[in-house]
Amino acid sequence: MIQDMAILIRKEWKEVVFRRGGGKQSWVSMLILLAMLGVYLPYMSGSEWLQDPIALFAWAWVPLFMTIGLVVDAFAGERERHTLETLLATRLSDTSILLGKIFSSVLYAWSISVICALMGAVTVNILFSTGSFQFYSPGMFFGGLLAVLLVAIFISTIGVFVSLKSATVRQAYQKLNLSIMAIWFIPFILIQAFPDKVQIFFLKISPMLDANLTLIIVGLFGVLIAADIIVLLLAKKRFQRARLILE
Amino acid sequence: MTAQAISTNDLHCQFGEVRAVDGITFEVQTGTLFGFLGPNGAGKTTTIRLLLGLLEPSGGSAQVLGFDTRTQSDEIRLNCGALLEQTGLYERLSAEENLDLFGLIWHIPAQQRTQRVKELLEKMDLYDRRKETVSTWSRGMKQKLAVVRTLMHDPKLVFLDEPTDGLDPVAAAGLREDLVDLARQHGVTVFLTTHNLAEAEKICDRVAVINKGKLLTVGSPDELRLQKSTYSITVVGRGFNEALLTELRAMPDIESAEVQDRHLVVHFKHETDSGTLVQFLAGKGVMIDEVRKGKASLEEAFLALLEEQA
Numbered sequence: 001m002i003q004d005m006a007i008l009i010r011k012e013w014k015e016v017v018f019r020r021g022g023g024k025q026s027w028v029s030m031l032i033l034l035a036m037l038g039v040y041l042p043y044m045s046g047s048e049w050l051q052d053p054i055a056l057f058a059w060a061w062v063p064l065f066m067t068i069g070l071v072v073d074a075f076a077g078e079r080e081r082h083t084l085e086t087l088l089a090t091r092l093s094d095t096s097i098l099l100g101k102i103f104s105s106v107l108y109a110w111s112i113s114v115i116c117a118l119m120g121a122v123t124v125n126i127l128f129s130t131g132s133f134q135f136y137s138p139g140m141f142f143g144g145l146l147a148v149l150l151v152a153i154f155i156s157t158i159g160v161f162v163s164l165k166s167a168t169v170r171q172a173y174q175k176l177n178l179s180i181m182a183i184w185f186i187p188f189i190l191i192q193a194f195p196d197k198v199q200i201f202f203l204k205i206s207p208m209l210d211a212n213l214t215l216i217i218v219g220l221f222g223v224l225i226a227a228d229i230i231v232l233l234l235a236k237k238r239f240q241r242a243r244l245i246l247e
Numbered sequence: 248m249t250a251q252a253i254s255t256n257d258l259h260c261q262f263g264e265v266r267a268v269d270g271i272t273f274e275v276q277t278g279t280l281f282g283f284l285g286p287n288g289a290g291k292t293t294t295i296r297l298l299l300g301l302l303e304p305s306g307g308s309a310q311v312l313g314f315d316t317r318t319q320s321d322e323i324r325l326n327c328g329a330l331l332e333q334t335g336l337y338e339r340l341s342a343e344e345n346l347d348l349f350g351l352i353w354h355i356p357a358q359q360r361t362q363r364v365k366e367l368l369e370k371m372d373l374y375d376r377r378k379e380t381v382s383t384w385s386r387g388m389k390q391k392l393a394v395v396r397t398l399m400h401d402p403k404l405v406f407l408d409e410p411t412d413g414l415d416p417v418a419a420a421g422l423r424e425d426l427v428d429l430a431r432q433h434g435v436t437v438f439l440t441t442h443n444l445a446e447a448e449k450i451c452d453r454v455a456v457i458n459k460g461k462l463l464t465v466g467s468p469d470e471l472r473l474q475k476s477t478y479s480i481t482v483v484g485r486g487f488n489e490a491l492l493t494e495l496r497a498m499p500d501i502e503s504a505e506v507q508d509r510h511l512v513v514h515f516k517h518e519t520d521s522g523t524l525v526q527f528l529a530g531k532g533v534m535i536d537e538v539r540k541g542k543a544s545l546e547e548a549f550l551a552l553l554e555e556q557a
Binding site: 003004007010011014015016081082083085086087088089090091092093241242245246 | 262296299300301302303321324325329331332333334335336337338339340344348349351352353354
């Protein structure tokens with residue numbers, strides 16, 4: 001199954017990322033992203049870039065939005081272009097098609113995050129040299145990469161459901177963008193909407209949260225892993241040949 | 248290999264109230280070209296989907312290459328090639344990349360894959376344009392590529408849904424030859440759906456007619472033609488007149504007699520010898536150029552079958 005997944009990942013990347021002619025646009029947007037997160041922002045932040053959690057947010061989370069285009073193209077696009085049925089008529093199993101497509105976008109986002117992180121470190125070491133090699137703390141670096149992986153799996157799998165419920169790529173893209181925005185912003189909006197008493201309570205417990213930060217992060221990873229497993233199982237149930245062929 | 252590449256038994260497929268496939272039973276012999284004919288919405292594509300194990304039947308059973316479509320659909324897809332309603336080509340990739348992808352999917356080793364891609368593209372006169380993005384190609388070229396894609400992994404059985412659709416007459420004739428060659432020389436079974444009845448008549452060993460999910464008939468194109476026009480004789484000649492027609496129509500064995508553009512078509516109530524009619528016409532001074540017995544086209548037989556069902 002791993003080999004079949006690799007074939008599909010190669011196909012998706014070739015079709016969307018490395019395609020000739022129309023691929024220029026995706027290369028340009030990728031280069032802009034790398035220049036922003038790997039050079040410009042580290043240059044503006046200096047050595048802080050390697051310690052500041054805000055930097056982690058930039059190189060680890062922003063590329064996730066690039067998964068949207070890829071996952072939508074892999075499912076809604078394939079259906080819109082009438083190639084999904086041909087793929088379903090091959091020897092590939094439902095699971096290898098599903099996972100191959102999900103991981104094509106997951107690995108894409110993850111690779112960009114790794115490159116951004118490494119470019120940022122190189123930029124800081126060149127422009128703000130302290131005489132010794134500067135790098136992210138292991139917790140920040142590996143935690144960031146793990147978080148990207150888990151969130152990318154979550155977003156891509158949600159992308160499968162959204163794509164299969166959308167008539168066109170454009171519609172799927174819009175729906176998924178809105179869903180991701182909602183996931184990001186609804187918690188902030190909800191916190192603002194809480195009564196003052198609740199907000200004061202949060203402020204009171206925040207030093208306690210800081211003291212147990214590692215525990216909380218481990219807990220969050222646990223929640224993310226559980227969420228990934230649940231959405232992947234649901235997607236596996238949803239992505240059935242007999243059902244897809246009739247849609 | 249089993250003698251029957253495909254065998255169905257009372258196969259049903261129902262979507263809600265709609266009976267897309269309604270109890271069809273037929274067999275397809277290994278190494279033959281089988282034409283599956285029917286108007287739009289007759290159930291042809293659903294039948295292919297059932298045979299490929301893409302859909303679960305609501306009733307009955309089917310075996311493809313000896314594998315059960317319900318429980319062994321993976322084995323079926325491993326050994327079959329399929330061109331469905333759409334070409335299903337990745338238009339942002341080149342022709343070479345498209346074929347290579349399907350070679351990879353079937354785990355064909357790299358060297359063998361390159362060789363096979365070259366061989367197939369050369370056969371279809373597409374090799375020179377192998378590096379071009381498929382989206383820039385004409386419909387006919389895409390159709391040819393889609394057909395060769397189904398052959399990439401040397402399947403034992405290929406399902407082709409309207410393979411010559413969109414091809415120019417020369418390309419269509421070429422493809423028909425290739426299909427015949429596949430069946431005759433390489434023992435590949437070809438299951439073909441087509442609206443082009445002349446095409447089916449030319450290349451298919453056996454044909455089946457389906458309409459509204461029901462199988463109306465199965466047999467060789469000749470059998471089918473004869474089934475619906477056994478008792479007709481067409482005489483091409485000169486000297487037909489109204490008095491002759493009246494005389495013919497009055498005969499007890501004759502159902503009808505019509506003249507159209509020097510063609511006298513006589514329908515009999517039961518099977519008859521053409522000699523009697525020829526003798527009678529010659530006696531009446533008719534100049535006979537040609538006599539054809541029961542040689543209605545497959546299209547006429549097909550239309551008669553549909554009319555009969557309606």
